[in-house]
Amino acid sequence: MFNFRFKNSTILWVSIIVAVITIYMSVSEMGLRTNKISFSEFMTRLENGNIREVSIQGNSIEAKDQNLNTFITSAPYFYPKVIDKLLEHSVKVEILPIENPIQSVLGMIASWFPVLLFIGVWIYFIKNIQGGGKAMSFGKSKARLVMDGGKVTFNDVAGIDEARDELEELVAFLKEPIKFQRLGGKIPRGCLLIGTPGTGKTLLAKAIAGEADVKFFSISGSDFVEMFVGVGASRVRDMFEQAKKNCPCIIFIDEIDAVGRHRGIGMGGGNDEREQTLNQLLVEMDGFDANDGIIIIAATNRPDVLDPALLRPGRFDRQIIVPLPDINGREQILHVHMKKVPLAKDVNINLIARGTPGFTGADLANLVNEASLLAARLNNKTVDMATFEAAKDKVMMGPERRSIIMSVEEQKLTAYHEGGHAIVALHMPHSDPIHKATIIPRGRALGMVIRLPEDDRYSITREKLHSDLAVAMGGRAAEELIFGKENVTTGASGDIKSATQIAKRMVTQWGLSDAVGPVLMGEEREDIYLGQGNVNASSHLSEKTCQLIDSEVKSLVEEGYNTAKRIIQENIDQLHSLAKALLENETLNQDQIMEIIGMQERKKPIRNNDISIDTKSIKKIKENSRKVKKRSVPTTNDNETV
Incomplete structure (x- = not known):
């Protein structure tokens, strides 16, 4: 059907062009015919002195009389005296070369080119206006329809069971909408996925479409906004029109904060393009019924900047946190990504999961990929545990910089610097256990x-x-203890920055300073999924308060420095032994460090308020918590939840 219409349209327009050219040439030829005279009449006018100038090309003569009227005639080749006659009567004569047929055709094309170009551009715009081509498609939605959404299911999503459970209800509605409509239930129109980059928000949205076997539209928030006013709003309207034609379906908007930010805080007040796009999105989300079978899923890692109108009931009813996976989640994710990787028998997935705290699903996928690439470079047939450890070091610490040539003194200083970190960590009961110490430069660090x-x-x-x-x-x-105060280096700049940030949050954000107290100092922008944020302590605080904060931060950092100095002084022999071993081996793991310094086991934290609970008590607590969840939550008269 499409080819048939296209061919008919092309033939029609070609016919129109040919007809216009034919008519034009016919009119031109008719005009020329009206001015054509016989050769005898030409000679008579010449004898009467009525010829002013002529142009001769071959046997064709174009002449002008005294009144500058133009007429043409043809002279026979056997009349050679025509030039003499013209000169005899003082007629201006111009001899033109005989035209080459090819040149004539090219000349005609050149003369007709502007006309043809204009006609072609006119036809192109007419077709785009009627058919919605690219030239007039600024307002068309850029949402991509993923037809093979069924290839991704919940089996491909691991480590985020709570978020997956919340979304299974959407799958049930898309599969059996009558089941909910019969009881008057309305499925949420929108679902907002909140989480750090790489936690699997997009994968979750695809899995919903795959499980429900419905069409999946994918678009980024930045695809709505253009420099042309009104384009974003037009794209929003077009996207919802497409969705209504393909329902039931899922519309996934990634990075919605690009278009859904608070209104009235940008340039141009409420009239800029982004805010018009957001307004149209809000209107469209109210414009379709909850039972139409259209579900909007959006993803963001900046929920704090979204406009409140987006988050109210009736739009994005549900806000689902997609957290970082715990140790069990990381193990499940590793199982998913290791399905196609030939593993050696010594690979311990649980150990890899324990050694990757804070990794997202994307980080774990990158870890498996790096291990596979490293094994391929080494020509190994399988990926063993040592390869995974090397890949983990590369991901966490950066690639080794073997090209750096360090002097003996600098290597010695680095060994004692890293040894100091390790000794303090081993003797502080509440510090995390050491996994590895190295003086091999990686990334920006000379050791770690x-x-x-x-x-x-x-x-x-x-x-x-x-x-x-x-x-x-x-x-x-x-x-300082080994080389003297005058010989300390800039190598501790990253450590000082980290310690200062910890101390500043303790004072301004976490209420862990006795002098300041449990008060939030400054304006905080909190990340919901991390539970922490940045505090601008100088926004509206007095000078005296800022001085108090600075004093407390300095006091906490100096207290940590004095504690570290005391521990190292008490265990100076262990530091010397550890630094010597690092210079010889460059990298040491936890067991090797413990053996070198002569510690049998790491000091454990001493707790005077430990409460021992047996297994039966734990099971009973869990059962009671489940029962409480099923009950409605009563409230007191002063609106406090019991």
Whole structure:
């Protein structure tokens, strides 16, 4: 059908062009015919002195009389005296060369080219206006229709079970909408996925479409906004029109914060293009019924900047946090990505999961890929545990910089610096266990000590923070004790920055300073999915308060430095042994470090308020919590939740 219409349209326009050219040439020829005279009449006018000038080309003569009227005639080749006659009567004569047929055709094309170009451009715009071509498609939606959405299911999503459970209801509605409509239920129109980059928000949206076997439209928030006013709003309208024609379906808007930011805070007030696009999106989300079978899923890692109108009930009813995976989630994600990787028998997936805290699903996929590439470079048939460890070091610390040539003194200083971190970490009961210490330059660092928590941690105690401050300052303390205060280097700049940030959050954000108290100092922009944010302490605070904050921050960092210095002084022999071993081996793991310094086991934190709970009690607590969830939550008269 499309080819038939296209051919008919092409033939029609070609016919129109040929007809216009034919008519034009016919009119021109008729005009020429009206001015054509016989040769005898030409000679008579010449004898009467009525010829002013002529142009001769072959046997064709174009002449002008005294009144500048133009007429043409043809002279026979056997009349050679025509030139003499013209000169005899003082007629201006111009002899033109005989035209080459090819040149004549080219000349005709050149003369007709502007006309043809104009006609072609006119036809092109007419077709685009009627058929919606690219020239007039500024307002068309850039949403891509993914037809093979069924290839991704919940089996491909791992490590985020809570978020997946929340979204299974959407799948049930798309599969059996009558089941919900019969009881008067309305499925949420929109669902907002909130999480750090790489946690699997896009994958979750595709899995919903795959499980429900519906069409999946994908678009980025930045695709709506253009420099032309009104284009974004037009694209929003077109996107919803397409969705209504293909329902049931899912519209996925990635990075919605690009178009959904608070209104009235940008340039141009409420009239700029982005805000008009947001207004149209809000109107369209109210313009379709909840039972139309259209579900909008949006993703963002900046929920704090979204306009409140987007988050109200009736638009994005549900806000689902897609968190970083815990140790069990990381193990499940590794299983998914290792399906196509030939693994050696010594690979311990649980150990890899324990050694990658804070990794997102994308980070774990990158880890598996790096291990596969490294094994391929080594011509190995399988990927073993050593390869995974090397890949993990590369991902966490950066690639090795073997090209850096360090002097003996600098290597020695680096060894004592990293040894200081390790000694303090081993003797601080609340510090995380050491995973590895190295003096091989990686990334921007000349060496580093990597600590990994034993379990996933969701809150941090004051003791743990003080331990981290001491460990961070252990490198500078070791440099000063071994080489003297005048010979300390700039190698501790990253440690000082880290310690200062910890101390500043303790004072301004976490209320862990006795002098300041449990007060939020400054304006905080909080990331919901991380539970932490940045505080601008100088926004509306008095000079005296800022001075108090600076004093407390300095006091906490100095306290950590003094603690690190004391620990290193008490264990100076262990520092010498560890630094010597690092110079010889460059990299040491936890067991090797413990053996070198002569420690049988790491010091454990002493807790006086430990409460022991047996297994039966734990099961009973869990059962009671499930029962409480099923009940409605009563409230008191002063609106406090019981």
